[in-house]
Amino acid sequence: MMSGQASDVTTESGDVISHNDVPDELMSVVTSLTSPRRYVPQWYVYDTRGSELCEELIQKSKTYKVWQHEYSILQTHADDIASKVSSPAVLVDLGSGASSKTRLVIEAMRQRHGRLTFVPVDMAKEFIENCGRQLETDYPGLTVEPFGGMYMDGVQNVAAREENRLLLWLGNSFSNVSIHHQVKMLQEIRAQLSEGDRLVIGVDMDADREALSQAYGDQWAPIWRDNLISRLNKDFDGNMDVEKFDFSFELVENPPDGDTPSYVALSLSSSGRQRVHLRTLGLDIDFDDGEKIYFYEGPNTSCKFNLRQLRRLAESSGFAVDAYWTNAEENYCVICLAPADVSHTSV
Ligand SMILES: C[S@@+](CC[C@H](N)C(=O)[O-])C[C@H]1O[C@@H](n2cnc3c(N)ncnc32)[C@H](O)[C@@H]1O
Structure with missing residues (x-):
């Protein structure tokens, strides 16, 4: 269930994707994936499988x-x-x-x-x-x-x-x-x-750099990369290849006496130039080498x-x-x- 009426999306190449062709809740995923700064809404990572994997990880992890x-x-x-x-x-x-x-x-x-x-x-x-x-x-x-x-x-x-x-x-x-x-x-x-x-x-x-780099390391790739790409491929009949995206972590440190907290930014980065096809949308998305897909519309995935x-x-x-x-x-x-x-x- 989404707030308001989803609107059509015009892609960078000028194609119009009609909200009549895409379920309301997926329309925001289309908007985010086709925006100049590519991202997926954070909730999209958590389908049933993503939620199960996440619950298992957060309860068992020795570093998160x-x-x-x-x-x-x-x-x-x-x-x-x-x-x-x-x-x-x-x-x-x-x-x-x-x-x-x-x-x-x-x-x-x-x-x-x-x-x-x-x-x-x-x-x-x-x-x-x-x-x-x-x-x-x-x-x-x-x-x-x-x-x-x-x-x-x-x-x-x-x-x-x-x-x-x-x-x-x-x-x-x-x-x-x-x-x-x-x-x-x-x-x-x-x-x-x-x-x-x-x-x-x-x-x-916890703003400790070493602790955070361990907490947000590769243990998340099965959720934030493998399951996410599998969901995108399923929802949009896509051909994204898990092996062609690397999971990456970045810590942005801000002064503790300022109002903006330090934060973690997680993303997938494209290994090499590639074109991804999402068949149900009739949409091609081109990625440059190293171009990223973030996990939220804002800069932060998680604040400290x-x-x-x-x-x-x-x-x-x-x-x-x-x-x-x-x-x-x-x-x-x-x-x-x-x-x-x-x-x-x-x-
Ligand atoms: C990090 S998990 C936390 C789960 C649980 N509260 C806990 O503390 O273990 C975040 C949860 O928020 C949900 N979520 C993320 N964005 C959301 C949104 N915009 N609206 C509703 N749920 C959202 C996800 O589906 C996921 O289950």
């Missing part, structure tokens, strides 16, 4: 530690988080994926608030529906209402609910939003929230914030910092934001 860091914070503070809204409450999980860490919050919410409705929001519709059925089996009495769609559509979907809303945005996923859109996106979410609602975001603070930057981001977006919790190494933070004009204390 986001899952473990966030899990350790939630183990200690899930009840603190649940206490931030009063009953009755609805729990919304933006970019929920498998909701594996969210289970800790679900348990704390059930203990504190009794009956609970859980709304996972994710573009990987089939995957979250399967995970939702498993959650209902594991937690009798839990109502799961999966919303297969984009983040903001998911927030709007719960805007009219009477319960207090606790929105989670875990797994460092917020930091994948383009640095140019982060404030606007938080402002849009803020506009949908009321006094008793809270937004809880998990963000990576510090607390000062997070606070500035919250304040610029109409939120106050209600509470935050870090792990023992202080390289991961779960931050709770309250609509600013109703928050009495900012920690």
Whole structure:
């Protein structure tokens, strides 16, 4: 499900691809692939297979530690988080994926608030529906209402609910939003929230170059290269060759006293000049040697914030910092934001 009406796309060579010929949700993929700076929307990496591979990697990796860091914070503070809204409450999980860490919050919410409705929001519709059925089996009495769609559509979907809303945005996923859109996106979410609602975001603070180059190395190629190319070939009857694209990592370091966080940029780069044909679109895409496909429309695939930057981001977006919790190494933070004009204390 996408916001608004998809429009036709005119490619660099002047061909027009009509939205009548392409399902709405794939139209944004066509737009991004044919733009001068080629990219795919980040959600596109996560079809059911991509989501399964990702969940396996983030739980088992010895070098990508986001899952473990966030899990350790939630183990200690899930009840603190649940206490931030009063009953009755609805729990919304933006970019929920498998909701594996969210289970800790679900348990704390059930203990504190009794009956609970859980709304996972994710573009990987089939995957979250399967995970939702498993959650209902594991937690009798839990109502799961999966919303297969984009983040903001998911927030709007719960805007009219009477319960207090606790929105989670875990797994460092917020930091994948383009640095140019982060404030606007938080402002849009803020506009949908009321006094008793809270937004809880998990963000990576590890800016160590060596640790990051290991964390974002070749272990991701089966997801961000092999599965992505296989999905593109399947969706558009394409002939892209996995062997002709290299997975690459770049760290852009920004001064810690500035407002822009350091960030990681991931991409596929073409090994050699090549032409790719997407048959269902009747489209050829030419790649120069080394030309890249990025994984988001913005420069960042993932940001590495510090607390000062997070606070500035919250304040610029109409939120106050209600509470935050870090792990023992202080390289991961779960931050709770309250609509600013109703928050009495900012920690
Ligand atoms: C890094 S995973 C995080 C999964 C889970 N929250 C966790 O912490 O383990 C990001 C998730 O966000 C989803 N996603 C990415 N962009 C999205 C968008 N614009 N709207 C909705 N879901 C999106 C992906 O499908 C994926 O499941």
